[in-house]
Amino acid sequence: MDLTTLSLGQYEFIAGSFSFGLAVMAAATLFLWFSRSLVAPGYRIAVTISGLVTAIAAYHYLQIMLSWDSAFAIVGGSLETTGQPFNQAYRYVDWLLTVPLLLIELILVMKLARGETISKSVWLGGAAALMIILGYPGEVAETAGTRFTFWVLSMIPFIYIVYQLVVGLKGSINKQPENVRGLINGAAMLVVVSWLFYPIVFLFPLIGFTGGAAVVAVEVGYTVADIVAKAVFGILILAIAMRKSEAEGANQQA
């Protein structure tokens, strides 16, 4: 990523979007954890993990924000790079943790049989981790060929997960109570739609979309996609858990 082409306005806009990401993730975390006591005990782990995902993301947005800050200096009113790299690794370590966990949230809130929960968590979570691990060498690669190779490799687990969300989970979703079926479908679709952004952004450098505007599109786009896939998704999980708790007439103690 060529940071030297950024204008001062673009630099500040991206810094603002990272700060926005941090604030949204931290607020979502507190909201989710405060709401734990509103759902039946059987759904608390799903809600706890939803809050963990946004907490982990909040931490990484702090790291990303600090790394962004240290990569630039404003000298005499104009923007200069300091030579400190803007560390992309934070996004990948964040995703390595949060992407498997958010799939597990969705599985847990469906409250399937234990064996099904474990096998779906292992397969979907494992595929998600593999997808991130295969993406990283491409992200830091020097050549377009390597970047493209790892994009292709990373797309294999990606397509597997999307297939599972759109087709594979259908049977389990249809066994859910009617009043939450739509919400669960919506949560699965939210994941699929917000995820489409990532592999497209990954290809930007290969299609010649570079320079300041590309950096803005990538960083702001990742931030928006993260907010949708983690904070908005987490709140949907909470809503599902609350509806199911109500329907089960569970004893909801604080």
Added chain:
Amino acid sequence: MDLTTLSLGQYEFIAGSFSFGLAVMAAATLFLWFSRSLVAPGYRIAVTISGLVTAIAAYHYLQIMLSWDSAFAIVGGSLETTGQPFNQAYRYVDWLLTVPLLLIELILVMKLARGETISKSVWLGGAAALMIILGYPGEVAETAGTRFTFWVLSMIPFIYIVYQLVVGLKGSINKQPENVRGLINGAAMLVVVSWLFYPIVFLFPLIGFTGGAAVVAVEVGYTVADIVAKAVFGILILAIAMRKSEAEGANQQA
């Protein structure tokens, strides 16, 4: 450890892995403590301690991350050492606290008779502390001979603990309810397997495995081993506690 041979990419990868360690440990801590209320009171101390172990580790990964950061400077886009040492002592103080505690987690979740709990905790916990104390003089030793001597001394309690986990606990494990026997055995084996990494890494400098790649292998390897032995292990302890609570039909209050 010769830090001057590291490339900028290696430096950043290690920094990322420390940040990953911190995030995993902190997330595991919150998850474990939030889940305390889901297990019967008799198992809460085991789950509390599981969270303490990861909390202590999170604190030390923060210290390790800061120490790593202060040992290097990026000058004009290339990596230089600042002369500030990267402090290995943090790993040893971490282990001195967490390794006895994680063995105690395992003993507590089995809910043995009080006398057996105390004697096993003292023996296994004491041996673990001794193992760490004997390892440290070797870690900071100037000569290969001293390093090797303390490796041998440290291996005595190490082998004692592994023997206890593989053979000594068999009787107690066989008295556990059938639905958790496999999980408890799995937890004990997880400790043994993840621990094998440490004495091997300790020998790296003696077998001539040095330079940038060795530093990456050691630091990333320790981080992965710590995550397995503390966070993954802690979640297994929680799973055992939840299953035993369910089986006992315990009153699970929030």
